[in-house]
Amino acid sequence: MSISDEFAFIKEIQPDRLFHEEKIVGIGDDAAIIGMEEGFEKIVCVDTMVEDVHFTRKTMSPFDIGYKSLAANISDVAAMGGIPLYYLVSITIPKHWEQKDLKEIYKGMKALGDKHKMDLIGGDTTSGKVLVVSVFVIGKVEQGKRLLRSNAQQGDVVFVSGTLGNAAGGLDILLHNNEPSLFLVEHHQRPTPQVELGRILSKFERVALNDVSDGLSSELLEIAESSKVDIFVKKEIIPVSKELTRYNDEKAFHWGMTGGEDFELVGTISADGWPELAEECRKAGIQITRIGNVRHGSGQLYLESETGVQQIQKEGYNHFNRR
Numbered sequence: 223m224s225i226s227d228e229f230a231f232i233k234e235i236q237p238d239r240l241f242h243e244e245k246i247v248g249i250g251d252d253a254a255i256i257g258m259e260e261g262f263e264k265i266v267c268v269d270t271m272v273e274d275v276h277f278t279r280k281t282m283s284p285f286d287i288g289y290k291s292l293a294a295n296i297s298d299v300a301a302m303g304g305i306p307l308y309y310l311v312s313i314t315i316p317k318h319w320e321q322k323d324l325k326e327i328y329k330g331m332k333a334l335g336d337k338h339k340m341d342l343i344g345g346d347t348t349s350g351k352v353l354v355v356s357v358f359v360i361g362k363v364e365q366g367k368r369l370l371r372s373n374a375q376q377g378d379v380v381f382v383s384g385t386l387g388n389a390a391g392g393l394d395i396l397l398h399n400n401e402p403s404l405f406l407v408e409h410h411q412r413p414t415p416q417v418e419l420g421r422i423l424s425k426f427e428r429v430a431l432n433d434v435s436d437g438l439s440s441e442l443l444e445i446a447e448s449s450k451v452d453i454f455v456k457k458e459i460i461p462v463s464k465e466l467t468r469y470n471d472e473k474a475f476h477w478g479m480t481g482g483e484d485f486e487l488v489g490t491i492s493a494d495g496w497p498e499l500a501e502e503c504r505k506a507g508i509q510i511t512r513i514g515n516v517r518h519g520s521g522q523l524y525l526e527s528e529t530g531v532q533q534i535q536k537e538g539y540n541h542f543n544r545r
């Protein structure tokens with residue numbers, strides 16, 4: 223059954239329970255109202271997923287579309303060292319979409335939202351030609367914490383969490399009907415935002431941080447440019463999973479550098495802070511790898527390998543310059 227009434231649809235997706243009931247006015251009025259604890263600042267961000275750009279009916283189930291559109295936003299909160307709290311959803315629905323599939327989108331968001339005790343507090347519903355899901359997230363971070371892209375300084379250690387390129391490998395499998403690797407496909411469809419790592423990093427004095435949405439080289443260049451430094455990374459230690467090299471050894475490194483949508487955290491920390499960070503991550507069971515260092519410079523990125531040093535251009539995902 224396709225959706226026949228905008229207002230009945232809104233009733234359908236209304237949550238029946240709120241984690242932060244006493245602090246908010248949620249769905250049902252003209253706008254939501256949220257309180258904010260003393261000693262914290264708000265973090266706000268929005269990211270959009272568009273049919274045939276971020277997903278197709280073949281690459282993602284409706285549940286996955288919901289899950290990933292919230293994940294991408296939680297990841298931006300994680301990249302600021304914060305705790306996600308609330309989300310609003312603006313959805314544009316083509317007339318042929320079935321109501322049960324639309325409810326699946328919200329189930330996907332709820333599955334991840336519940337893990338982080340987040341409340342859906344509002345949104346907007348329209349009809350249109352393709353499915354577009356915009357999620358707006360509100361989070362909090364202790365006052366004065368600033369894990370900014372501009373924080374890197376000469377002498378810092380460059381680190382990245384997890385392994386890179388899995389989402390691109392998963393997408394390749396889905397687009398070409400290749401032999402599935404559950405590991406890679408799940409990384410594409412239901413990525414895990416690194417909130418716990420963001421919280422660990424927020425306790426350190428000065429950290430530059432970015433999440434990997436467009437690709438490692440793109441995110442590193444953003445840090446190098448904002449901080450007006452050069453970043454050097456070592457090719458041999460960029461972490462790539464064995465599942466990815468097993469799937470396509472030739473492309474694994476390229477996907478790791480430019481694939482994007484991994485939603486890992488990449489950043490820099492002082493050389494003094496690094497051993498403590500590595501130990502905290504070890505205790506928490508979070509994979510983190512030291513991949514390079516920060517040097518005096520003017521915003522360039524260099525890749526060091528056995529064969530020499532190579533300057534890297536901004537080569538990740540770009541909506542207006544598609545590879």
Ligand SMILES: Nc1ncnc2c1ncn2[C@@H]1O[C@H](COP(=O)(O)OP(=O)(O)OP(=O)(O)O)[C@@H](O)[C@H]1O
Nearest residue numbers: 267268269270294295298301432433434435436539
């Ligand atoms: N259309 C826009 N209008 C106003 N600000 C924007 C717009 N698009 C992006 N920005 C702002 O530009 C900055 C960088 O946005 P960008 O989307 O590149 O980062 P991101 O959300 O971390 O990456 P991604 O979208 O790849 O996940 C953010 O501060 C964002 O709020």
Ligand SMILES: Cc1ncc(C[n+]2csc(CCOP(=O)(O)O)c2C)c(N)n1
Nearest residue numbers: 275276277278281435436481482483539
């Ligand atoms: C069908 C299909 N084709 C291509 C891609 C790859 N892709 C789309 S957007 C993006 C970067 C992040 O987006 P944004 O910058 O908007 O956050 C990437 C890597 C995909 N996911 N699905």
Ligand SMILES: [Mg+2]
Nearest residue numbers: 268269270435
């Ligand atoms: Mg964005």
Ligand SMILES: [Mg+2]
Nearest residue numbers: 298301433435
């Ligand atoms: Mg980001």
Ligand SMILES: [Mg+2]
Nearest residue numbers: 435436539541
């Ligand atoms: Mg982007």
